[in-house]
Amino acid sequence: MEIIQEKCRQAIALLNEQNIDCWITFVRETSAVHDPALDLILGFGLTWDSALIITRTGARIAIVGRFDAQSVRDMKAYDEVIAYDQGIAEVLKARITQLNPSNIALNFSLSDPGADGLTFGMYARFTQILAGTPYVNNIVSAEGIVRRLRERKTATELARVKTVVKLTEEVYAELFAMPLRGMSEIQIHALCGDLAIKRGCGFSWDRVDNPIVNAGPDSSIGHGIPSELILEPGQLLHLDFGLRLDGYSSDLQRMAYVPRPGETAVPEEITRAWKACWSALEAGRAALKPGVQAWQVDAAARSELVRHGYPEYMHAFGHHVGRNAHDGGSVLGPRWERYGDLPFKEIDPGSIFAIELGTMVAGYGYVGIEENVVVTPSGAEYLSQPQYELILLPS
Amino acid sequence: MEIIQEKCRQAIALLNEQNIDCWITFVRETSAVHDPALDLILGFGLTWDSALIITRTGARIAIVGRFDAQSVRDMKAYDEVIAYDQGIAEVLKARITQLNPSNIALNFSLSDPGADGLTFGMYARFTQILAGTPYVNNIVSAEGIVRRLRERKTATELARVKTVVKLTEEVYAELFAMPLRGMSEIQIHALCGDLAIKRGCGFSWDRVDNPIVNAGPDSSIGHGIPSELILEPGQLLHLDFGLRLDGYSSDLQRMAYVPRPGETAVPEEITRAWKACWSALEAGRAALKPGVQAWQVDAAARSELVRHGYPEYMHAFGHHVGRNAHDGGSVLGPRWERYGDLPFKEIDPGSIFAIELGTMVAGYGYVGIEENVVVTPSGAEYLSQPQYELILLPS
Numbered sequence: 001m002e003i004i005q006e007k008c009r010q011a012i013a014l015l016n017e018q019n020i021d022c023w024i025t026f027v028r029e030t031s032a033v034h035d036p037a038l039d040l041i042l043g044f045g046l047t048w049d050s051a052l053i054i055t056r057t058g059a060r061i062a063i064v065g066r067f068d069a070q071s072v073r074d075m076k077a078y079d080e081v082i083a084y085d086q087g088i089a090e091v092l093k094a095r096i097t098q099l100n101p102s103n104i105a106l107n108f109s110l111s112d113p114g115a116d117g118l119t120f121g122m123y124a125r126f127t128q129i130l131a132g133t134p135y136v137n138n139i140v141s142a143e144g145i146v147r148r149l150r151e152r153k154t155a156t157e158l159a160r161v162k163t164v165v166k167l168t169e170e171v172y173a174e175l176f177a178m179p180l181r182g183m184s185e186i187q188i189h190a191l192c193g194d195l196a197i198k199r200g201c202g203f204s205w206d207r208v209d210n211p212i213v214n215a216g217p218d219s220s221i222g223h224g225i226p227s228e229l230i231l232e233p234g235q236l237l238h239l240d241f242g243l244r245l246d247g248y249s250s251d252l253q254r255m256a257y258v259p260r261p262g263e264t265a266v267p268e269e270i271t272r273a274w275k276a277c278w279s280a281l282e283a284g285r286a287a288l289k290p291g292v293q294a295w296q297v298d299a300a301a302r303s304e305l306v307r308h309g310y311p312e313y314m315h316a317f318g319h320h321v322g323r324n325a326h327d328g329g330s331v332l333g334p335r336w337e338r339y340g341d342l343p344f345k346e347i348d349p350g351s352i353f354a355i356e357l358g359t360m361v362a363g364y365g366y367v368g369i370e371e372n373v374v375v376t377p378s379g380a381e382y383l384s385q386p387q388y389e390l391i392l393l394p395s
Numbered sequence: 396m397e398i399i400q401e402k403c404r405q406a407i408a409l410l411n412e413q414n415i416d417c418w419i420t421f422v423r424e425t426s427a428v429h430d431p432a433l434d435l436i437l438g439f440g441l442t443w444d445s446a447l448i449i450t451r452t453g454a455r456i457a458i459v460g461r462f463d464a465q466s467v468r469d470m471k472a473y474d475e476v477i478a479y480d481q482g483i484a485e486v487l488k489a490r491i492t493q494l495n496p497s498n499i500a501l502n503f504s505l506s507d508p509g510a511d512g513l514t515f516g517m518y519a520r521f522t523q524i525l526a527g528t529p530y531v532n533n534i535v536s537a538e539g540i541v542r543r544l545r546e547r548k549t550a551t552e553l554a555r556v557k558t559v560v561k562l563t564e565e566v567y568a569e570l571f572a573m574p575l576r577g578m579s580e581i582q583i584h585a586l587c588g589d590l591a592i593k594r595g596c597g598f599s600w601d602r603v604d605n606p607i608v609n610a611g612p613d614s615s616i617g618h619g620i621p622s623e624l625i626l627e628p629g630q631l632l633h634l635d636f637g638l639r640l641d642g643y644s645s646d647l648q649r650m651a652y653v654p655r656p657g658e659t660a661v662p663e664e665i666t667r668a669w670k671a672c673w674s675a676l677e678a679g680r681a682a683l684k685p686g687v688q689a690w691q692v693d694a695a696a697r698s699e700l701v702r703h704g705y706p707e708y709m710h711a712f713g714h715h716v717g718r719n720a721h722d723g724g725s726v727l728g729p730r731w732e733r734y735g736d737l738p739f740k741e742i743d744p745g746s747i748f749a750i751e752l753g754t755m756v757a758g759y760g761y762v763g764i765e766e767n768v769v770v771t772p773s774g775a776e777y778l779s780q781p782q783y784e785l786i787l788l789p790s
Binding site for chain 2: 028031032033035036043044045049065066067071074085086087088089106109111112113114117118120121122123124125204205206220221225227314315324326327336338
């Protein structure tokens with residue numbers, strides 16, 4: 001509850017910073033389509049057409065269906081909770097007219113999925129309801145508010161991410177102490193789930209491919225569903241795992257190698273790739289500072305990996321972690337079409353990122369590194385215990 | 396996997412039925428904003444801008460980011476999986492141009508949240524990508540397809556709902572055998588969660604208010620979060636609980652009464668309300684047949700309750716249950732603004748509904764009934780074991 005009240009107060013400051021009179025998050029039936037901004041400013045779902053209104057002058061108004069009103073009141077983040085029965089149109093229009101804002105920031109964004117919870121149907125409803133008023137001509141995107149609200153973690157938020165990162169590391173430690181050789185990707189995936197659930201954790205993306213498990217060179221890299229492939233000697237085991245506790249997430253990759261009979265060290269090709277990846281990750285982390293543009297961080301890591309003779313990774317170097325594993329906001333990524341304008345945003349202190357990259361090592365499998373960091377005024381510090389060394393599994 | 400392939404084939408038939416050339420579900424980063432139609436036609440999440448295309452002639456094409464491609468291929472529901480690296484625009488425009496559809500149904504809807512997964516940002520992107528082509532002028536809502544795809548349950552889907560309904564009843568049975576008197580709403584809520592998890596079930600709406608627990612007359616009715624209120628003798632205990640297993644949901648209310656010392660039967664006021672509610676529920680169920688309009692079913696139940704001297708319930712009589720507890724599609728509700736055109740839809744055979752209503756009994760608490768039914772060609776049959784009698788808890 002306090003965390004929601006904290007974020008709502010932070011939102012008021014952001015409205016002032018960005019000269020927005022009124023921010024409206026307009027949603028319905030969030031068990032079907034969930035606006036991720038709700039996690040920041042409400043903490044639970046809503047059923048009928050609902051408007052959460054925060055103004056520059058500090059008013060926090062919720063207009064919700066009758067049956068949601070008490071929960072919203074109990075959260076104590078909104079001073080005024082208006083409950084309706086048959087429809088929201090009249091009361092929403094009246095309340096906005098009373099506020100008379102010179103602009104309204106709505107919950108949509110072209111580039112940022114974390115700030116784009118307004119559906120097209122709800123956008124159409126909103127503009128229908130306000131048709132004929134001046135307000136409908138002064139609608140802007142709320143992405144600047146939502147993004148910064150998400151990025152600028154409070155101390156409470158940082159503490160929660162630290163906790164879930166630590167638990168994820170515990171799960172990994174327990175997992176790697178087990179006899180994994182000879183297990184299938186599906187079995188390792190199941191094991192990871194059990195270890196997480198035992199600690200009271202949920203999953204920060206769909207369980208079906210969380211963790212991603214890659215055993216050996218024939219496994220599908222990316223967001224693949226675990227397969228029947230068996231982890232054999234002479235293979236890399238790569239995992240990408242994200243947990244969630246108290247509404248906050250981790251996203252960490254970890255790796256191990258199963259030696260062949262008689263093999264006492266990791267093969268040279270793997271070590272070379274591992275060192276190159278680490279060098280690139282550290283180059284990116286060194287560039288990750290308040291004020292730089294997000295793409296510059298990616299460029300530092302990307303060019304370092306290429307300098308070592310490896311191909312560019314075909315994704316972004318980093319993404320925010322918080323309410324979700326992919327938390328929206330700026331992207332530490334190349335200036336590709338698919339990232340829209342997110343690589344052009346400036347880094348804010350207080351941001352928590354997952355930074356990651358990797359490369360295939362022919363015959364062995366995928367080498368990937370992913371750590372979680374927090375941006376301080378002087379640079380990026382690890383929240384995770386970085387995996388500097390490959391784990392050698394019993395063969 | 397088979398269930399997804401089954402629904403994709405069903406979609407092709409629906410496109411033909413409704414004279415739609417091409418249905419496109421356009422999504423991104425579904426861990427942030429999830430389109431509920433994906434549960435029907437894909438079964439897992441996607442990361443970058445993605446288009447799932449189904450055509451009237453039977454083509455099933457997925458255009459997705461590189462790292463999602465293998466999972467989509469493995470699902471074997473799409474014949475053609477196109478993976479891209481930097482951006483979707485060019486390949487999406489080219490593939491649509493090749494298909495040359497006379498109309499495109501997109502994943503938005505003004506009234507139906509279950510068919511409204513397209514965000515405003517993604518709508519803007521889609522129309523930008525197709526700008527200058529004839530296709531952008533022939534975009535229609537896909538709500539007619541998504542609604543019927545959701546409503547017309549296959550035999551596999553019906554079997555899954557039956558299973559989770561049965562498990563929900565088992566949880567209730569185990570719960571009501573426990574000494575609940577003297578427990579708080581929060582404690583009962585926690586207990587229900589443990590009993591569900593023990594059976595491998597998840598929750599069909601947010602855990603925080605699932606189940607809704609109402610102990611006595613001072614509890615907040617609706618989608619309230621459980622409180623510190625203690626269940627005392629002379630009070631009604633009302634629960635509204637929805638579980639999920641294998642991607643399918645239940646939504647059932649159950650009730651009990653804690654007698655006062657010496658009390659051997661349920662007080663007359665409660666019995667009168669209980670009978671009136673049951674009479675209204677049965678009146679609604681009797682009206683629930685293929686071909687009638689959804690609002691007519693609500694009207695039958697509503698008028699019967701009023702005829703017994705009780706106030707109208709301030710919600711809809713029924714909603715579809717399937718992938719979600721509130722599964723979108725038609726609503727067995729009054730013709731109120733907030734339900735849009737959903738009460739005007741015709742009932743399809745194969746539909747599974749939660750039907751529900753209730754009333755407050757002063758001094759005792761809320762009396763509510765909710766059962767799950769399937770619509771057959773001849774009428775609505777219970778999937779749940781209806782709770783015809785109030786449970787008497789040990790006092």
